[in-house]
Structures are given as structure tokens and as C-alpha cells.
Amino acid sequence: MTLTKTSPSGAPLISDYYYRWIVLLYGVVLQAISVGTIIYCFALFTLPWLDEFGSSRRDLMLTIALLQIGAGILGPLAGRALDTFPLRWVILTGLASMVLALALAQQVTALWQLWLIYATLLPVAMTLMGTLASQTLVSRWFTDNRGFALGVSAIGTNVGGIILPIFVSAWLLHVGWRGTLNNLLILAVAVVLPLTLLILRRSPATVTDERATDHIDQRVWTTKEILTTSLFWIPFCGLAPLSMAFGTLQFNLGIIVQDIGLDGDVTAGLIALTSVSMVLGKLFFGIMGDRVDHRKLYWVANAATVIAVLLIMNAQSLEVLVIATFATGISGGGILPLMGLMYSYRFGVASFGRVMGFGMLTIMAGAISPIGAGWVYDLYGSYSYAFIALIIIMLPSGIAMAWLRER
Secondary structure, rough: OOOEOOOOOEEEEOOHHHHHHHHHHHHHHHHHHHHHHHHHOOHHEEEEEEEEHOEEEEEEEEHHHHHHHHHHHHHHHHHHHHHHHHHHHHHHHHHHHHHHHHHHHHHOHHHHHHHHHHOHHHHHHHHOOOOHHHHHHHHHHHOOOOOHHHHHHHHHHHHHHHHHHHHHHHHEEEEHHHHHHHHHHOOOOHHHHHHHHHHHHOOOOOOOOHHHHHHHOOOOOOOHHHHOHHHHHHHHHHHHHHHHHHHHHHHHHHHHHHHOOOOOOOHHHHHHHHHHHHHHHHHHHHHHHHHOOOOOOOOOHHHHHHHHHHHHHOOOHHHHHHHHHHHHHHHHHOOOHHHHHHHHHHOOOOOHHHHHHOOOOOOHHHHHHHHHHHEEEEEEOOOEEEEHHHHHHHHHHHHHHHHHOOO
């Protein structure tokens, strides 16, 4: 029996109302595999790659920056593909790109070859089978409880970040980094391929209730219309600084811990705290997004980020750093649910993929800002000027959000 088997009358055995939760769970698994492998496991490969290629840490960190920049550039194209073609085949294309990337990565002999893979194939996988694909899928299946569904879906990235590194750490000890990449390849195919072919054989029924006709769910927005309306730019300019602040604090956390004079082991605990608080943030903003004005929720996330930055600037103890890290995770966890909510309620589901594709350009801001903060530190011996710049950017962004039209 398959999940899409019908009764003698022709109706599905599982109604759309219940089947959508299966689709939501699939989205969580999809992100756990893609984002968990590509993003969260990267740090575990850095030490063997440093030994293998003898490169500087700066050059090695460029690898992950190229991935995020590539994903940001490809986001609009991926979003258009998600709106135009069957989601099943788009996701399988992303899986094929990921499989090819992991297979080629096992054969590299120089760091520049990894750069090519992380700048080309892996961004394709990230955009076609990662968060963008999952949120597009969820937005189509959920008309009510959409915020909650988007929040739960976004947790998939953290699930992958918690589970996959455990396996990767063990595999690195037993089969080395090349063998570990091969195991990740097998895992991706074994999990994503059958689930995609099985679950995405079915599409949601066309929504015909009054709520759908009162909104713009079925309208197809052109690229020009998207890029010339404040409905797109106000959320984008509001969320980009949050992404910048989160990236700056998260990727420089180890150095900040060292500067304060704390033991290096503290960093691992703070990273774990970030993951937990991000899950709480995604659930909070997702659930409240169905009930509360999105602008008010954004102001909560913006305020939490400003508080985190101010605390980091003046942190001299572990207690202050813990509070700052928790606030960072809460606000960082809210970025994806807020983006999905703001855009889906204002642009509808027919154009959600391409709108979110352009919105994912905020990833580039989050990728570049840690590099800029490091440059400021090299110049002045402190992150303070970089943190002050972030606060200056966030304040007008918060004010501009007042002009975002209600859903």
C-alpha cells in the first residue's frame, strides 16, 4: 500500500488535512540531510583538510563563504524552478547535484578543487533540496497553521546539525574524511530518493475556500513586480541585518570566548545552546506568526539581536555570554519563519518559491558579514566597531518595518 492509494470511490485514503503533516515531516528530513551534511558537518572536516592541503585557516574558511554566496546567487533561479516545475523533480535534481559533489570531493587533491565544488554543485543542492524547497512545499500544503508549519519545517536544519555530526565524528575516526563523504553520499540517496518518489507523488488539492479568494494565493508575480514593491523590500531590508548579526556572532564565537579569557571548551557548549535556542525561536515565531502582526514579531527579533550585540560588546563573564548566545539563537531562529510568513501572506503560494528565492539573498549578507567583522578586528584589535555598525543598520530597518502593509 502506498500513501497515495485511493478508496473504491476514488478519494485518497488519507485526506489532505492529515497528509500535509506527512509532507511536513518529509520537509524536516530533507533539510536535516541537506543542510546537516553541507553546513553543519563542514566544521568537522576542517582539521583533516588543514592537514591534507596545508592551507591557511583563512583560505579554508573561504570554502564555506563561497557556498553561501553561491546559494544566495542561485536562490532566485531555484525559486523560479520551484514555482514552475514539479517539486519532486526539482528536489531530485538537487539530490543529484549533492551526490555528484560528494563523489567528486572524495577525489580532490588541492583546496582549490574543493572551492569549485562548494561554489558550484553544492549551492545547487542547497537551494533545490534545502530550506527553500522545504518551505515552498509547506506553504503549498498549509493554508491554516502555516506559521506553525513553517517553524517546525525550519527545525529540520537543527535536527541535521545535532544528529549528523555524531555520525560524522565516528566515521572520521574509522574511515577517514574521504570514506566519511562516501557514507554521507549513501545516506542521502538511501533516505531522500525513496521518500521523495513516494511522498511527492501527490499534490495538494486546489484551495477554493473564501480565504483563498480573499487573498492573492493564486496570483503569479513577475520578477519586475516582486523587485519593485515594498512588500518584498521592507522584509528583505529588515531580515538581512538580522542575518548579518547572527553570522557575525556565530562564526566568531570561538574567538570572542578566547578574548574574554574563558576556556576553549566553553565554545562547544555555547554552540549547543545556540542550536537549542534556535529551535525555540523557530517554534515561537512560527506559532505566533499565525496570530500576531508580523511587524511586532520582527521587532521582537530585532530587539533580541540588538540586546545580544550589546551584551557581546561588553561581555566579561560566562553568564553574560550565555544570555547573549541565547538571545542570538532566539532571533536567528526567527529569520526563516518570519521570512516565510511575511512573503507567503503577501505574495501567496503561486509565487512563493521565486519570492523566497530572492529573499534568500540575505544568506549572502550572513556570509560576508563575518569576514567584514574579522577585517575590522584585524584593523582595530576589537569587534566593537563592527558591532556598532550592525546596530546602526538594524535601527532604521526596525523603523521601516512599520510601513509594511498588513497581510
